Amino acid sequence: MVLRLSGFSNSGIDIDDTVKKLMTAAKIPQDKLKQQKQLLEWQRDDYRAINTKILNFRSAATDMTRQGTFQSKKSSSADESVFSVTSTATAPEGIYSLKVNKLATSASVTSEATGKSSEAALLKDIDPTFTANTTLSIGGEKGTATITVKPTDSIAVLVASVNGKSSTTGVTMSYDATIDKFFFASSSTGSKAAIDLKMGSEENGHNLLTSVLKLKGDADNNPVTPNTPLSTDVVDKGQTLTGTVNFTTGSATLIDKDLTTVQKFHMEVNGKSLDYEISKTTTVGQLIDQINSSDIGKSGVSAYLDENNKIAFNNPDQTKPITFSDATVDSYSLLDKLGVSAPIPSHDPNSPTNPGKDYSSFRITGQKAQIEFNGATADYDTNTFAISGMNITIKKTSATAVNITNTRDVDTVFNSIKSFVDKYNELIDTVNTKTSEKKYKDFTPLTDEQREAMKEDQITIWESKAKSGLLRSDSLLTSGLSNFRQAFSSAVDGLPVGNAKTLSQIGISTANISGKSISGSYLENGKIYIDDDKLKKAIAEKPDEVMALFTANDGVKDSNKGDGLARRLSDQADALFKNISSKAGITNSVDSSYLMGKTLKDMNKRIDNFTDKLEALETRYYNQFTAMEKYMNQMTAQSAQLTQQMG
Template identity: 80%
Template structure:
């Protein structure tokens, strides 16, 4: 093995500098290969940048093949304070009348004054006779839930307990200390919106809805204040940690809890991860809950069911055919039934909206609804005998025009971008920088140099030139197969490569297909012959071999798609692997050649150092022999 020497030797030669110069000359072929690779990568990136714009334009062209882009309507209301309206493309043109008899309302109720003016007040200070915990059932459009209310709970605690079940019931509760009143409201409007409150009065001996929550029949004319006889079914199993307790964490196979109540028959899923609280939520948000039956944990943390109609049975069975007994785990195999319980009840429902549309009466659960493609929002009820409000639907010329203009603008933006790359100057004297050149330059010099080196990568590119030619042909060619007398070309509705305004004409072949719009002519065509304008864009004769019978948007969508695919086949997309597109295969081959060249250069550098080392050793030997001869000769 030869020992490598470096630096200045006995011969006076700077070995490192000499090898560096020799290697610089040897690297010239590799540098040229790296420069070719860099140019190819810049060209690939420029292709991909253009392809991104083509993809955006293709999407815009595809949108313009849909009828909705040309059928937008403009709707106006003669009295926006009563009714407002917007229209879809299917709304028929014309003048219609609407009279608002009733607005849809939510179910809501306001209590009488509580007499405390503080949400920190305890419930038993509102009613001293409230001495034992009571069960409050809250029913709404979403379902039913039950909470246990204690005499020592605060007003704020009561409100929090009710609102904690809002996702299940759809009922919210609030208390304003200034007004000193409770407020209940449903989350929706119409006939399905409702508030159904029930509280047991058995143990406390009187109506707690009236005495604690101050709800009376006088609160609203839509309410009822009655006393019901209810039934409570209570399980035998106490769940130690309340609603967070797992029903059975060691359950091997998921089970079905089968329940029948008030004509509803349902199965509820129970697995080893199901808590008793999750099962209660399943039941209360189901059709069983909406029927009025509610599940809850009583004051002893036992699963209980409140049935407001004692005459209707509630039954439980194990819905899974195996040896596992789910009813035992829930404690409802042999539950306790308590009947004829006194429950105070307070009910209120929402109101449907009622309108007369062109003389026909209709009702809706909300104040926003649709009639014949018109989206209508009613804002206030009109007095008896009031005049109906007129709604006018017309073709929205401006919106259709703006859609077409936006489409043409996107087209012009695309061809401007492509034409800029096709005509970009090529600076032949500015090649990609080698590593040595880059090291010797400042950052601003590198930026300036590379700007020119990157210029012209797609100059006169045949793929892009062919694509633009097909775009121009799509605009200029007549559309075949349209009815006799209909417009056949875009120029007939004011869209062409020339813009004529009075005696002034702009646009020429030098602009490589830029499109101009005669605004007045196009708007006139949209207003007077909208179907002809639409056909020029969306026509489709179904013939795949030719696009002669296709509208402009369909033609351009197809041509943009073809150009996008051609560029992708050549330059790939960001996520492409090198072997899946043409330039990628070339780049992969270049990388392999560069790597092989690196191996050769490493071997060459070792050889140079070995040669210089051998030379130095030989010269040292010659110098030693010369010194011995001189010494022997008496020198």
């Protein structure tokens, strides 16, 4: 190991300072290379910043090639209190009539007063004859679910239990203590909206829907008009099938955490036949939710966990059997795991093994909206619907028809064109600024030593000038602007005789004429002006011609003469974006994939090699000073020895 001397030597030479000065001179070629690299990186970043704007403009130009942009319609209702209306591009212009005969309604029902006026009241206090646990099946447009209802449940507990299944059923329940009534409502409107309640009755046939929930319905449970007294009935005995396996931790219990393959549980009932998949992560609650939200659940059948945490199935129609099977062909016994492998009991109402259960029943459905559009009657499940490209929301019924007026939306089309032109002007202003930016030749990127000697604000000012003018008169950008200007000024070939063929004919040009005042010149390098009145008039009077000037496409790949302005500019922006990307890359580009990146990669290699040479040179300098010091020490020692001998 060579001992490197530093600091002051015996000869009085400051070795570190001397080596530093020698290395400063030696580093000059590398510093110049680093400066060249920095300039190239700044130039690359400038290109990429412009490319981002080009990409945004290309997106705007592409939007303007779509005919829908120029076909905006404006609709109005003669009476907004009856209905509101908006239009799409496909709405036909003209005047139409709409009469609202019926509004779509949800399924909803309000109970009679319970006589308790408190959420804390127990159900047995509402009906003292309610003494044994029973079940309540809640059906709606989403499916069916069954809950256990206890005499000791409070009103609040019952409401929470029903609402806990609303994601499966589509039915919600509420109770207002001030009004002292229950409220049921479906989540949707129209013919599919439904509230179907079936509650187990007392053995004496006592109707719990009537005595506990205080619901009233007609003899057949048909929807009736509001404020009409209702009555409910007791339906035939239904079937409740209960499994044999106790899922000890309730609905969160995994059916089988050791399953290695997905199993399929098959059910058939009420003409429905479905498979439900069970994996090692499936809980009994998830299986129940699958069943209840499926077509089997929507048919009125529901699965649930009974009081003993055994899976049970409730089907109010005793005449239609429920059958289960294992649809997976292997040795695994899925039905044993679920506790439903035993033979299904007979469905004979008189069978001692399955005597059935009485259910009190209540059902009400929503109502469809009914309208007359230009005299034609139509029904809808919601109060918002579409007719001939018009989106209509009805609010109340009307005794007579109300007019709808559809017209061309001149302002929306005008604003789309203006926004597009603004984006174009913003882009060319950015490019013009960069290509005409002053170049400060005396301001080069700072070296590390120069940066250390300057303050932050001085560095900022210096680098702002060093970065200036890196794209001045850039041929790639100036040729791109030239292509843009030509695209704007050239006529569109192939349009019908008599149609506008240039943008200047509809009020878009490089000159803005207002009365006797004219603004805009070649010095602005292609900035576009809009004559608002002239363009709006063109949109209103000849909308198809305006649209064609932007969207025309002649299908010829090698020429854009028959293409509209937006299509031309979209193509030109795409070409310029690709050219810049080829030269400067994009944010995630690797250096070897673009031209400037390859140059930077080569520069980095040369800088690294130079660094190795400088380190070797610095070591050599120190070694030379060390050798010199050793030699001088030897000479000093010899001199001292001679002096002593001559003494």
